[in-house]
Amino acid sequence: MKLLKHSILALLLLLPAVTHAELHIVATLPALGQIAAAVAGADGEVRVLARVGQDPHFVPPKPTLARHLTDADLLVTAGLALEGGWLPPLIELSRNRQIREGQPGHFAGSDAVEILGAMARVDRSMGDVHPEGNPHWWIDPLRVAVAASALAERLAELDPAHALAYRQRAEAFGKRLQVLMTEWQPKLADISPVVSYHDSYRYFSERFKIPVAGFIEPKPGVEASARHLDDLVTLIGTKNVSQIWVEPYHRGRIAKRVATLSGAVLLTMPDAVEGEGAEGYVAMIELLLEAVAGEQ
Amino acid sequence: MRYARLCFMLAVVLLSSSNAYASEIESLKIQVQQILQRIEQLEASEKLLTESEPQSAIEKVEQAKEKSPEMASSAPAGRAAPVSAGENSSNPSISVIGNFTGQRIRGSGGVRSSSFLPLSEAEFIFGANIDPHARLDVTVTGANGGMAIEEGFITANLLWGVNLRAGRKFLPIGRVNEMHPHALIYADRPNGLVNLFGPEIFIGDGLLLDRPFFVSNSVQTVTAGFFGTQNDVAFDPTGSNQYAGLARWSGLWDVSDAATFELGANYVLGKNGIAAGHSMTRIGGGHFALKYQDVSQAGFTLEGEWLRRWQQQGVGVTTAVNDGSYLLATAALNRNWQLFSRFDYSRQYDPATLGWLKESAISAGLAWKISEFQGITLQYKHTRSALAAVAGDLGIAAGGNANAMYLRWVVAIGPHGAHPY
Numbered sequence: 001m002k003l004l005k006h007s008i009l010a011l012l013l014l015l016p017a018v019t020h021a022e023l024h025i026v027a028t029l030p031a032l033g034q035i036a037a038a039v040a041g042a043d044g045e046v047r048v049l050a051r052v053g054q055d056p057h058f059v060p061p062k063p064t065l066a067r068h069l070t071d072a073d074l075l076v077t078a079g080l081a082l083e084g085g086w087l088p089p090l091i092e093l094s095r096n097r098q099i100r101e102g103q104p105g106h107f108a109g110s111d112a113v114e115i116l117g118a119m120a121r122v123d124r125s126m127g128d129v130h131p132e133g134n135p136h137w138w139i140d141p142l143r144v145a146v147a148a149s150a151l152a153e154r155l156a157e158l159d160p161a162h163a164l165a166y167r168q169r170a171e172a173f174g175k176r177l178q179v180l181m182t183e184w185q186p187k188l189a190d191i192s193p194v195v196s197y198h199d200s201y202r203y204f205s206e207r208f209k210i211p212v213a214g215f216i217e218p219k220p221g222v223e224a225s226a227r228h229l230d231d232l233v234t235l236i237g238t239k240n241v242s243q244i245w246v247e248p249y250h251r252g253r254i255a256k257r258v259a260t261l262s263g264a265v266l267l268t269m270p271d272a273v274e275g276e277g278a279e280g281y282v283a284m285i286e287l288l289l290e291a292v293a294g295e296q
Numbered sequence: 297m298r299y300a301r302l303c304f305m306l307a308v309v310l311l312s313s314s315n316a317y318a319s320e321i322e323s324l325k326i327q328v329q330q331i332l333q334r335i336e337q338l339e340a341s342e343k344l345l346t347e348s349e350p351q352s353a354i355e356k357v358e359q360a361k362e363k364s365p366e367m368a369s370s371a372p373a374g375r376a377a378p379v380s381a382g383e384n385s386s387n388p389s390i391s392v393i394g395n396f397t398g399q400r401i402r403g404s405g406g407v408r409s410s411s412f413l414p415l416s417e418a419e420f421i422f423g424a425n426i427d428p429h430a431r432l433d434v435t436v437t438g439a440n441g442g443m444a445i446e447e448g449f450i451t452a453n454l455l456w457g458v459n460l461r462a463g464r465k466f467l468p469i470g471r472v473n474e475m476h477p478h479a480l481i482y483a484d485r486p487n488g489l490v491n492l493f494g495p496e497i498f499i500g501d502g503l504l505l506d507r508p509f510f511v512s513n514s515v516q517t518v519t520a521g522f523f524g525t526q527n528d529v530a531f532d533p534t535g536s537n538q539y540a541g542l543a544r545w546s547g548l549w550d551v552s553d554a555a556t557f558e559l560g561a562n563y564v565l566g567k568n569g570i571a572a573g574h575s576m577t578r579i580g581g582g583h584f585a586l587k588y589q590d591v592s593q594a595g596f597t598l599e600g601e602w603l604r605r606w607q608q609q610g611v612g613v614t615t616a617v618n619d620g621s622y623l624l625a626t627a628a629l630n631r632n633w634q635l636f637s638r639f640d641y642s643r644q645y646d647p648a649t650l651g652w653l654k655e656s657a658i659s660a661g662l663a664w665k666i667s668e669f670q671g672i673t674l675q676y677k678h679t680r681s682a683l684a685a686v687a688g689d690l691g692i693a694a695g696g697n698a699n700a701m702y703l704r705w706v707v708a709i710g711p712h713g714a715h716p717y
Contacts, residue, residue, distance in 0.1 A: 051553055053591040060589055061717050064550045067510035089714050095453050249591050
């Protein structure tokens with residue numbers, strides 16, 4: 001009788017762990033992980049493949065990363081082939097059919113938002129371009145609000161028991177971003193043109209109406225020649241460019257040289273920062289805004 | 297009157313010719329109209345793409361809420377349709393890799409040879425899913441004026457996490473043999489592997505089963521297989537087909553977020569056909585790799601492998617024993633520039649002297665990755681006391697020395713997949 005009582009007690013203690021079957025969500029990039037965590041909350045466990053500061057185009061496809069994908073219910077990607085150079089072998093190694101492209105467990109944020117920079121016809125002579133559009137959409141808070149809403153719908157489909165909670169969290173996150181936008185936008189009024197290393201900030205610059213005068217890369221993914229840099233320094237002078245934005249993973253030496261020669265301020269602009277969920281994402285946008293507004 | 301007759305005749309000729317070509321002209325008219333309509337359609341879609349401002353994000357939030365899950369995952373209006381993907385969805389992905397390798401060799405005995413960037417190898421790679429159960433990858437290689445299927449294998453996921461690869465494949469022995477030459481940082485083949493398997497990649501036709509196990513922060517992969525090979529250095533010198541079995545273990549650990557360590561071991565056993573009786577070839581060895589890469593893609597690797605081959609020559613004849621190994625260090629200055637140095641060491645047991653014949657080589661080089669799709673490598677290699685297979689490859693006498701310079705330019709067109717880590 002005593003044994004039976006102890007057994008029932010042990011079962012009751014274990015029950016919450018058994019019944020709380022949270023979704024396993026894997027995000028390819030840190031910012032996407034934060035967005036996913038903001039929507040999934042306590043109903044999902046989010047793991048991220050790339051590290052903060054890593055180039056999203058060139059994450060080393062370590063086979064050890066595939067272990068996160070083996071039991072994933074949902075894979076959240078940026079889409080538009082941004083992760084095409086490293087994600088497919090990891091999905092293959094994981095053998096998880098649920099998260100393959102086209103399956104319910106594969107969510108590309110780019111499918112949910114308005115995409116900029118789509119091209120009808122591309123050729124590799126144009127550099128490493130993404131024919132279906134610029135994939136760096138998560139740097140625009142309002143597009144993120146849209147993507148979060150679509151993500152909530154996908155989570156609701158996979159886990160109907162918590163559908164309402166996903167939708168409520170996405171709505172709250174979206175509304176928070178919309179309110180913050182009204183505070184953020186005036187901060188960046190009248191910013192003079194900028195130059196960026198790669199075309200990573202198009203969504204951010206268009207959202208905050210910051211003109212981009214040129215790029216350090218002559219074409220996406222192509223190293224700058226001395227002549228291109230000379231022309232760029234001249235352009236910076238003529239267009240009154242005040243800032244040069246560079247991704248943390250790009251070559252600081254070239255950007256520093258251009259900044260020194262032109263007198264423009266060099267800003268390292270991260271596309272993700274450490275932090276959990278919505279707070280982490282908002283911290284990244286605020287860091288960018290402070291940097292651009294000269295508050296750093 | 298004569299003038300009027302001429303005019304009449306000319307009019308008749310023109311009228312008859314216009315009647316003769318009326319149907320063609322009508323057809324041309326229709327084609328021109330179709331082309332004009334198509335141009336208008338293209339202009340309209342381009343205008344839509346360039347002029348359409350992003351819809352108010354708040355409106356989009358509202359729309360997304362109303363969307364069904366299916367709609368939420370579909371492309372929004374105004375986005376360019378993935379035309380190319382749609383058009384090619386029934387075709388395999390096709391890529392072509394051109395390997396232009398020039399070399400200049402100066403060896404013992406006044407040996408001299410040189411070539412300047414010939415197309416030494418062209419790989420045509422085709423790959424696609426066959427159906428939901430399996431995939432086919434085929435590599436056709438053109439080299440030395442001939443074409444051959446270098447690899448062609450079916451990959452399928454079986455039960456219990458087991459993967460099957462069936463067909464012709466670079467055999468997973470050590471680290472390098474399974475890799476395509478264009479994916480290697482250096483332009484040549486390590487001397488140790490040339491001495492054990494010959495100057496070509498060790499290929500087998502058969503069946504391989506592998507099972508990865510994810511254990512804590514590591515992946516442990518166990519492979520077993522059975523294959524036929526016509527390798528004339530490790531197996532039958534006449535090049536006739538011989539059968540062998542293969543077992544391999546490879547483990548990869550995360551040392552930190554930026555570093556990994558790999559360790560592995562291999563064993564191959566098969567009949568070699570050298571003697572009329574039961575003569576066997578055994579190959580055993582291990583490999584390791586330490587890799588570090590920071591977020592700016594600067595980093596280093598240190599890797600090596602050592603393999604021993606026991607080749608029975610028949611009853612009463614001493615078994616031929618060969619060792620082949622290399623140690624490679626690379627330093628990535630950034631995404632585009634890499635330095636490397638490699639030390640090759642081989643030895644062969646000499647029954648006549650009851651000692652070992654030893655060969656060593658040192659290489660150093662610079663690799664420039666111009667873009668994701670082309671790279672140039674410049675390499676210098678000095679080989680001392682070359683063993684027979686390497687000597688044959690360099691065109692010198694066995695035991696001789698050689699200096700070699702390699703200049704390799706690798707280019708890729710088409711949708712080439714990611715290289716293995």
